[in-house]
Amino acid sequence: MASVTLTVNGRTVSADVDPRTLLVQLLREHLHLTGTHVGCDTSQCGACVVHVNGRAVKSCTLLAVQADGAKVVTIEGLAANGKLHPMQEAFRENHGLQCGFCTPGMIMTAVELVNRKGNNLDEHTIREELEGNLCRCTGYHNIVKAIAAGAKAMR
Amino acid sequence: MKWTAIDDFGIVINPMIVEGQVHGGIAQGVGQALLEGAVYDKHGQLVTGSYMDYCMPRADNLPSFNVDYVVTKCPSNPLGIKGCGEAGAIAAPVAVVNAITNAVGHEDVPMPATPQAVWAAVQKSAKLRKAAE
Structure with a gap:
């Protein structure tokens, strides 16, 4: 067993895990933060995206032990004081989801995109940056709209 | 690229x-027209x-889509509604593949029309043109 200590959504947590445990397994199975989804297990779909030290990372690609000492934010950590994060609100407002399975990953990717590239995002940039996030329902149209609106609202 | 789709969904709630x-x-x-293909090997393994x-x-x-509709009330149910979930998936492959067959000049274009499939279709057009000369 390996011991890991990390900060998840502002809370320090420690766990003894099998060294091969993935970060997403630690989040979902040990910490019961099931908002982070597993869509493909092969790092294609992006449903498992979380922030590790501020960077968007596919948590099915990282071992839990690699996140030792890191600051992790999941979809559960975005809303504050009972209010949705502006990006979550934009997805709701713009019908940026249908079944919702890809949504946690989409939103985590989008928030990091805004942190990296600013609040004025054109359609081309958003579509290119969503390369690692798959959606089967929406055709991406309303996701792209939601991210543009959410980016402005994050100002 | 511009994509416009128009349909009739009955009364839209x-x-x-x-x-x-x-x-x-x-x-x-x-996706069906250009990218997605279920491929099996000779043993039947996906x-x-x-x-x-x-x-x-x-x-x-x-691209982003421009969607519009006309409303003809459906007479066979009390709400006057029609299905909309599959509508886009019916016309889209046809529109994309028609564009490709129109460009290459013959209809022997498989789905998904991957770059390799389109290249083969273009080679075939060249052969057909030569044979006609």
Whole structure:
């Protein structure tokens, strides 16, 4: 067993895990933060995206032990004081989801995109940056709209 | 690229949801036309069983869509509504593949029309042109 200590959504947590445990397994199975989804297990779909030290990372690609000492934010950590994060609100407002399975990953990717590239995002940039996030329902149209609106609202 | 889709969904109760369904249908149709193929080997083993091998459309494979509709009340149910979930997926592959067959000049274009398939279709056009001369 390996011991890991990390900060998840502002809370320090420690766990003894099998060294091969993935970060997403630690989040979902040990910490019961099931908002982070597993869509493909092969790092294609992006449903498992979380922030590790501020960077968007596919948590099915990282071992839990690699996140030792890191600051992790999941979809559960975005809303504050009972209010949705502006990006979550934009997805709701713009019908940026249908079944919702890809949504946690989409939103985590989008928030990091805004942190990296600013609040004025054109359609081309958003579509290119969503390369690692798959959606089967929406055709991406309303996701792209939601991210543009959410980016402005994050100002 | 500009994509416009128009259909008749009967009485539309929530336009936002209906348009969302059409967006998704179009994306699935484009995927079927250009990217998504279920491939089996000679033993019947599916070799496109994960997203490593099966190509789903990404956001940058698609444009935004311009969706509109006319309303003809459906006479066979009390709400006057019609289905909208599959509508986009019906016309989209046809539109995309028609564009390709029109460009290459013959109809021997398989789906998904991958770059390799389109290249083969273009080679065939050249052969057909030569044979006609």
